[in-house]
Amino acid sequence: MALPWSLLAELVLHAACFVCGVVTAAALTVVQGEFGGRCVLYGTVSYNGTTQSLVLDGSSSxxxxxxxxxxxxxxxxxCFSVTLYWVYLSCVGDEVTRARIWMTASLVVCGVFLFFLLVSGCVLKIGRDHLCNSIIEKASLKSCEEAQNKTWVSPLKRVQFYSGLRNAETSVWVNFFFWIIIVAMVIIQKRQGTELLAAPGDNAGGFPSETEPILRRSGRPQ
Structure with a gap:
């Protein structure tokens, strides 16, 4: 049986977050590789008028x-692990629901990821703006994107640093937005009581045991 619509929606969002994470890491790694492993965030640039080339003077750690x-x-x-797990459960055959304790755990994980994604987004935004301001000021360009068509001091030629940093930043903020939606969906599910209640006699307090799986299959009708 297929996953409930709420869990199916979360599965799609987790898959989207996986793609965003891969895009961010790949784009930033490519930019860093183009500059010989140097991190250009918060970097400073000078312009050589004789050779009409840009020089990366300073960079971050x-x-x-x-x-x-x-x-x-x-x-x-x-996200990849969660997506695979839910796809596996949906292929097993029975309907699955999520216990209250795992909803709470999901909210904690979401909170941690939201915090670090927020920090990452701010680092990319402020760091890129700092680099671009230095380029525009020293090279007298109208926009930072124009620097991609300029010659950089060897071994750098024409690097697509601006596009890479912009793609990385955009992916982080899209990822952040998706996680906000996931948090909202988990909170709604928790308030509506969609968690699987323990069967009579399983737990005196009526709450699932901590040893239960994250998603548990409902029993087949007799």
Whole structure:
């Protein structure tokens, strides 16, 4: 039997978050690779008028870019695992529902991811703006995107740094938005009491045991 509509919607959102996480990590890694492993966020640039080329004078610690990439990869791995688990349960055959304790755990995970995605988005936004302001000021360009068509000091040629950073930032904020929707859906499910109640005699307090699976299949009718 298929997953309930609420869990199916979450599955789609988790799959979308997985894609966003992969896009963010890939785009930022490519940009970092184009600059020889240097993290250009919060970087400073100078312009050589003789050769009409841009020079990356200052850059942030590579760990700053690694932090954003690791956050995105962790989100992607979690979403991929959850998606696979739910797809597996939907293929087993029985209807599945989620217990209250796992809804609470999901909210905690969502809160952690929302915090780190917010930090990552701010780092990408402010770091890119700082770099672009330096480029526009030193090279007298109208926009940062024009610097992609300029020559950079060897071994760099024409790097697509602006497009890469913009794609990474956009993916982070889209990911953040999807997680807000997931949080709202879990809260609604919890308030509506869609969790699977324990069978009589299972638990005296009426709450599922902590040893129950995240999603439990309903028993087949006799």
């Amino acid at each position: 590579p760990s700053l870019c690694y932090f954003v990439s690791v956050v995105s990869v962790c989100v992607a791995i979690y």
